[in-house]
Amino acid sequence: MTFSSKQNLEVVMVKLTAKELHALVKPLANARYEVDYGWRYLEKALVDIEKDYGLDLTPDFQRGHVWTREQQQAYIENSMRGVVSSAGMVIQFNCCNWHDASQKKDSDLPEGFQCIDGLQRLTAVREYLAGNVKPFGMAVDEWDGTDWDTRRIQFRLKFAVYDFQYRYEVLDHYLALNAGGTPHPPEEIERVRALRAAAQR
Template sequence: MTTARAQEEPEVVEDVFDGLATGVEVEDEGGGGADVPIVRPWDPASIRVTTNQFSLRNILDMIDEGSLELAPDFQRGKVWKAEQKSRLVESVLLQIPLPAFYFAEDSDGAFRVVDGLQRLSTLHSFVRENAQGFRLKGMEYLNENNKSFSDLPVQWQRRIYNTQLVVNVIDPTTPPDVMYDIFKRINTGGTPLNAQEIRHCMSRARSREILKSMTAMDEFNTATNGMHGHIRMNDREMALRFAAFWLLGMDAYMARPAMDLFLERATRMLDDPEALSDTRVDELCAAFRSAMLNAHLVFEEHAFRKWPNGVTGRNPINRALFESWSIALAPYDSADLRSRRTDIVSAARSRMTSDIDYLDAITASTSDRRRVEYRFQAAAEDAKAGT
C-alpha cells in the first residue's frame, strides 16, 4: 500500500444528464485497453451492411408483429419533450427526409433497432397507440396542434403511412465486436447513447430481463439508495459488471483488458442459454443479492461510494468501487461481516484516505489492467479485516 497521503483529495464529480444529477460518479476509463491484443483492422468481408427502403406503414407493422424490436423499457425514450415529438411528425408531414436508420438482423430474420430508436418509438406512439400516444403540440408550420393521428385528415394519415425510410441493415454474420463498433461510429445524433445503452439496444431479451431482475432487487435498491430504473441505465451496467467478473473472472479480464469488450462478452453469455443455464443464472442472482445485502450491512449509506476519513457527506456511487466490493463481499456470511464491520470500514476508509495508488485505481484510467487488479485485491484484503 502506498501510504503517503495525497496533497489534495481528488475531486468527486457527479454525472449530470438533462440538467439533473444522476447519483453516479463520472468515470474516467482512460486508455486501459491499450495493451489489448490487436484484433483490428477488421476483415472488410466481415462487415456486411445493406441499404433498403421501407414504408413507415411496413415498419410499424413489423413493430406490432414483433419482428422489429424497439428494446423494451429503454428509459432514454422518455427524454423527448412533446414539442420534439410533434416536430418529428411535422417533418414527416412536410416530407422532409429523415436521417437513415440502422437495424441489426438476427440469424432468425428478426430485427433490432440500433439507431433511430427514439424516432421510431415516437412515430409508433403517435400512429399506433393513438389514445395512449400523444397529441401534436408546438408545431411550427402546420396548423394541426392538439390533434391525435385519428384526428388528422385522411390525406395526412396516408402521407405518414407512405413515408419512405432509408434503413441500413447490419447482417447477422457481422461479428458482435464489429457490430458494436459500427454502432459507436453512427451514434452521433442528439444525445449520444452511453455504452450500456448501446449494449441494451443490441442485446437480446434474456440478458435484459436478467439485469432488470437483478436491479429490481430490494437489496440492490437499499445498497444504492434506489438506483433501479436509472435514466442512463447505470444500474444495469453495475449489475452487468458484477455478472462479468463473477462469471468470467479476473483472468478473463486480464487476458483482454478492455471494459467494453469484457461487458460485451458477458452480455452475449447472459443471452445464450447454452453458455449460461437457468440454474447458473439463479446462482448469479443469489450471489448478487448476497453482495448487496452485505455491502449495505458493512457500509450502510456509504456503500460503493468514496468515504475517506474526515468525510461525513455521502458521495455519488463509484462504479469501480461497486464492481470490486460487490465481488469481494458476495461470498461472506452476513453474521461474520456484522461482527467485523468496524474493522472492515476502518481498513477501507484508511485506504481511501492515504493509498494514492488505490485512489488512482478507482478514479482515473479505471480500465487499466493494473488498476483493475489492484482495486480488486485491495477490496478482497480489506474484506478480511478483523479475521
Template sequence: MTTSDIPEPLKITEEHFLDTGTDVEAEIETEDAPPEIDRPWNPEQIRVNTKQFSLRNVLDMIEDESLELAPDFQRGRVWKPVQKSRLIESVLLQIPLPAFYFAEDTDGLMRVVDGLQRLSTIHDFVRGGEKQGFPLKGLEYLQSAVEGKRFEDLPAPWKRRIYNTQIVTNVIDPTTPADVMYDIFKRINTGGTPLNAQEIRHCMSKDRSRRILREMTFTAEFNEATNGMGGHIRMNDREMALRFAAFWLMGTEGYAKYAAMDSFLQRTTTVLDSAGEADARVDGLMSAFRKAMVNARLVFGEQAFRKWPLYSTGRNPINRALFETWSITLAAYEAADLEQRREAIVAAARQLMSRDYRYLEAITSSTGDVRRVRYRFEATARAAEAGK
C-alpha cells in the same frame, strides 16, 4: 496523522443526463493512456445493406415483433412533447428523415440501433402504444391544420402521408462479427443524445443477456447496496452487473486477453447470450452477485462502491472500478467473518483511497489499462484481508 500527509484528492465528476446527476462517477481517459488493442478490421467483414421501407411497413414490423424497439430501453423515450410533435410535423411536411440503422440476427429479427427515439415517437403517435398516442403541440408550420390533434383525429390525406413516407435504412447483416458491429454502432452513434456504451450493447444483445442483467439489477440486495440504482436511466446499473459477470466468469487474466473494457464486456454479453455456454454458471453467478451485494452493504453501508477517503464528508457518486473490484472480492467471503473485521477493512480501504495515489489513479482515470485493473484488484484483495 495530519491532513497534510494525505495527497491532494483527485477531482470527482458525476455523470449527468438531462441536467440531472446520475449518482455515477464519470470515467476519465488521460491523454497518455495506452491505446486499446489495434483492430484493423477486414472491410469484407462489414456487411451493411441499404433498404427502403414505408413507415406503414415499419410500424407493421414493430407490431408483429419482427422489428424490435429494444425492450426495457427507456432512455430512448425521453423526448419532450414538443420534440415529438415537431418530428411528426417534419413527416407531414415531407422533410426526409435521416437514415436509420437496424441490426439483423440469424433468425431474421431486426433491432433498431440508430433512430430508436424517432421510431418510438412515430409508433407512439400512430399506433398508440402504452400512452394511447399523444396530441400534437408546439408546431411551427402546421398549427392551424393539426395543432392539438391525435393521429385518429387527422384527415385521411394526412394519415396517408405519414403511412406512405419512405425511410432509408442501413441493415447490418448478421454475419458481421460482434466486435465489428459494436464499432459500427459507436461510429454511427451521433444523434442529439448519443447512446453510451452499455446502451449500445443493449441494442446489440439478445433477450437472454438482457434478462440476466435485469434480474441482477432488480434484486433487493443490489438496490440496498447501491441506494436504488436498479432501473437506471442510462443503464449504468446493467453495466455494473455486466462488469461483475465479466470478472466473475473470466477474471483479471481474462481481461488481459482483451485489454480493453468495451471488448471485454462485449465478449461477456455474447457469453451470456449463448444458451449452452453459460447455462451451468448463471445460477452461480446470480448467487455470487447477491452475496457480494449483501457483503458490500454489511462492510461499507451507504458508502459502498463510493470513494470514501479519510476526512471526507458526504457521499460521492458510485465508482464503477470500485464496484467491480469490491464486489468480486467480497463475493469470496462469509458475512460472519466480514462482520468481525468490518472496522479494519473499512480503515484499510479508506487508507487506500487517501494515501495510495497509484490506487486512486487506478479507480479514476484510464481505468481500462490492464496494469491499473490488476493493481486495483490486488490492492483491494489485500485490504479485504485486514484484521486477520
C-alpha cells in the same frame, strides 16, 4: 498527425497501402437490405419481424426512450412540413441471422433484429400512430383524407438491415454513428430562435 501542406499530405497518402488507408478512414458497412414501410403499416411490420426473426428495440447499448413528448411532437410536425430529410427517416437494425446460411457458428450476437440507430424516430412515429402525440393539436385520424394522411407515400420509414456477426462490430457501428456529433443544447436552440425572431422584425 499534422500536415504543413497539401503536398506533404499527398506524399504520405501515396506511401500508405490500401489496407492502411481503409484502417484510417474506417468506412461504415453498407446495409444488406433496405425496405420502406408506410407509417400506417409500421406496427404490422414490427409484429411480422418479431414473429419471423425476433426483435429487440432496446439492446443494452441503446440509450432507451429519451425523447420527451415535445420532441416526439416536433419530429412528427417537422416530418409533416417536409423538413425531415430522407436520412432522418432511416431506422438501422442488425440481424445476424438475416441469411441463415451466412450466420457464423461463433457469432456472439442473439438472433433477431436489434435496433442500432433511429429508436427515437421510430418511437415518435409509433406514439403518434397510437394517438399519444398530436401534431398541431390533432390526432392521427383527424388528418385522414388530407394532404397529411399517413397513408400517403411521403409518410414512410426506411428499415436498413445489417448482418454483423459479432458484438464488437455492432458497437463499432453504433459508436461511429453516435460518438462524433454534438447535440444542440436547449439554450443553443433558444438562441437561434431569438435570432430568427429578430430577423423577422
